[in-house]
Amino acid sequence: MAAEVICVGTELLLGDILNSNSQYLAKELAALGVPHFYQTVVGDNIDRVHQAIEIAANRSSILIFTGGLGPTPDDLTTESIASYFNTPLVEHPEVIADIQQKFAQSGRIMTPSNRKQALQPAGADVLPNPTGTAPGMIWQPRAGLTIFTFPGVPREMQRMWRDTAVPFLKTQGYGQNTIYSRSLRFFGIPEAALAEKVNHLFNSANPTVAPYAGKGEVRLRISARAANEAEANALIEPIAQEIKQIAGVHYYGDDEDTLASVVGGLLKAKGQTLSVAESCTGGGLGQMLTDIPGSSEYFMGGVISYAN
Amino acid sequence: MAAEVICVGTELLLGDILNSNSQYLAKELAALGVPHFYQTVVGDNIDRVHQAIEIAANRSSILIFTGGLGPTPDDLTTESIASYFNTPLVEHPEVIADIQQKFAQSGRIMTPSNRKQALQPAGADVLPNPTGTAPGMIWQPRAGLTIFTFPGVPREMQRMWRDTAVPFLKTQGYGQNTIYSRSLRFFGIPEAALAEKVNHLFNSANPTVAPYAGKGEVRLRISARAANEAEANALIEPIAQEIKQIAGVHYYGDDEDTLASVVGGLLKAKGQTLSVAESCTGGGLGQMLTDIPGSSEYFMGGVISYAN
Numbered sequence A, B: 001m002a003a004e005v006i007c008v009g010t011e012l013l014l015g016d017i018l019n020s021n022s023q024y025l026a027k028e029l030a031a032l033g034v035p036h037f038y039q040t041v042v043g044d045n046i047d048r049v050h051q052a053i054e055i056a057a058n059r060s061s062i063l064i065f066t067g068g069l070g071p072t073p074d075d076l077t078t079e080s081i082a083s084y085f086n087t088p089l090v091e092h093p094e095v096i097a098d099i100q101q102k103f104a105q106s107g108r109i110m111t112p113s114n115r116k117q118a119l120q121p122a123g124a125d126v127l128p129n130p131t132g133t134a135p136g137m138i139w140q141p142r143a144g145l146t147i148f149t150f151p152g153v154p155r156e157m158q159r160m161w162r163d164t165a166v167p168f169l170k171t172q173g174y175g176q177n178t179i180y181s182r183s184l185r186f187f188g189i190p191e192a193a194l195a196e197k198v199n200h201l202f203n204s205a206n207p208t209v210a211p212y213a214g215k216g217e218v219r220l221r222i223s224a225r226a227a228n229e230a231e232a233n234a235l236i237e238p239i240a241q242e243i244k245q246i247a248g249v250h251y252y253g254d255d256e257d258t259l260a261s262v263v264g265g266l267l268k269a270k271g272q273t274l275s276v277a278e279s280c281t282g283g284g285l286g287q288m289l290t291d292i293p294g295s296s297e298y299f300m301g302g303v304i305s306y307a308n
Helices: A020-032 A046-057 A077-084 A093-105 A112-118 A154-171 A191-197 A229-250 A259-270 A284-290 B020-032 B046-057 B077-084 B093-105 B112-118 B154-171 B191-197 B229-250 B259-270 B284-290
Strands: A003-008 A036-042 A062-066 A089-091 A119-121 A125-127 A136-142 A145-150 A178-186 A208-213 A218-226 A251-254 A274-278 A299-305 B003-008 B036-042 B062-066 B089-091 B119-121 B125-127 B136-142 B145-150 B178-186 B208-214 B217-226 B251-254 B274-278 B299-305
Touching: A003 A020, A003 A046, A020 A036, A020 A062, A020 A154, A020 A178, A036 A046, A036 B046, A046 A062, A046 A077, A046 B036, A062 A154, A077 A089, A077 A119, A077 A136, A077 A145, A089 A093, A093 A112, A112 A119, A112 B191, A119 A136, A125 A145, A125 A154, A136 A154, A145 A154, A178 A229, A191 A208, A191 A218, A191 A229, A218 A229, A229 A251, A251 A259, A259 A284, A274 A284, A284 A299, A284 B284, B003 B020, B003 B046, B020 B036, B020 B062, B020 B154, B020 B178, B036 B046, B046 B062, B046 B077, B062 B154, B077 B089, B077 B119, B077 B136, B077 B145, B089 B093, B093 B112, B112 B119, B119 B136, B125 B145, B125 B154, B136 B154, B145 B154, B178 B229, B191 B208, B191 B217, B191 B229, B217 B229, B229 B251, B251 B259, B259 B284, B274 B284, B284 B299
Parallel strands: A003 A036, A003 A062, A062 A145, A274 A299, B003 B036, B003 B062, B062 B145, B274 B299
Antiparallel strands: A036 B036, A089 A119, A125 A136, A136 A145, A178 A218, A178 A251, A208 A218, A299 B299, B089 B119, B125 B136, B136 B145, B178 B217, B178 B251, B208 B217
């Protein structure tokens, strides 16, 4: 049972948009242990979306669509899926009510074209969109085939994915033997230099160790396949300790840590505070520091002295 | 004659990498006026690459592969393409010599696995890689089908694309009639509301008009197919004027304009200056303003008053 990601949008084929949704979904599927062999991008064209469904439905059992759920005429993912499976669209009054309420909250009146967003194929369940007007769906048009649709706006898609698809996939038995990863973060050492120091770890099968060069820093990702987090940690921890010892002062944090969050943690631990005086960073240093939740405990503010 | 982009790499299916190559190629194809209806991502697996070729070769006449040209065993794009078309691989001595020289320049010795990178299907022309060891190819395995391969490293791929694919496509008559686009940017109006006001323009064939919702703003893109920029502008300009009149104060700029760059332009034009006093944006407003080149002419600095 493999999943396939199908991103619908002519803007992707024109290069207007970087396809970050397919990366997000790829990461999520990997974390849940769902096999995932193909991704497709197709434009806003019913015939070509039909072709993409034909191909994907014959090789994968979970089709995950993003994009094309908006109110404008070029948004035709839902109607393409319905017509491919010869299924009529039905209007969901609760979705109309939800959209009306969202418009009312922002002091606006719902436009007639938004009604389209309340249409789903008969038999499909609506996936609520808590942060936007375009709901998605989960639908089994035939035995052994499950279709998800999500809006193309990454923030909305990610929230709906976590709220709906992840629980569904867990009921299907996924997420039992899961890949757990820990990233170790390094600063002040080039990727190749770090990689050479830990070269002997790259052939390890479980956990695996892989290097990534990022913006101004390097990461080593340790990934273990295990039945639960405790078992995964038992595999990851000794490797992590070995790497930290080898890397010395260049290691600064794990996973979602940033230089700013680590600095913040040290300040909080020591009861110290920080102010910044910025010139050519123009507020960027303050922003990095205040992007960290709770930074008002230790960040006092700053001055931006920028002019020539 | 449509082109199709096929990105090969399990790292894409695991979400380790953001697929920026497909966006780059999409933009390039649009600029050259080459139709482009599908993009595919497939892992490092011969059978699945074969399947992807089977599908793409039946609906597109130019297949553009990126990735899977490296020296390691999981790099199998070239051999998959050759075996799909029942064509033997032949070694190109000039590529071996080139790789040896590149290794020598950096004081290293070529590894045996790099020899693999000198193999191409019989009949294919080598596309030199000036900045890396993995050459690509251009090959017509049968009449009406042209295959390009490029390495997955974006910098190498882009250089080779410009040096080889662009001249080839121009000899095929592309790049004469080019798509020129202008984006108009709007703030303070929802996508659906703006779309309804300009609804009558969405059926226009040349130029086309399409709406996009972005982070806190909406864009309308006007795209014209024309022989040169002047002719394109003659098609775009009247539509742009009509839209600006309809949208009124919600229109704020074109193309690469941002709220910060437009504010900056107005300040410069009037000889005025700006300072900011920020609280919960923590420096973000200053950073937006100072991201604009030349902002020191008008941006005086600011205070960040953040603490509780």
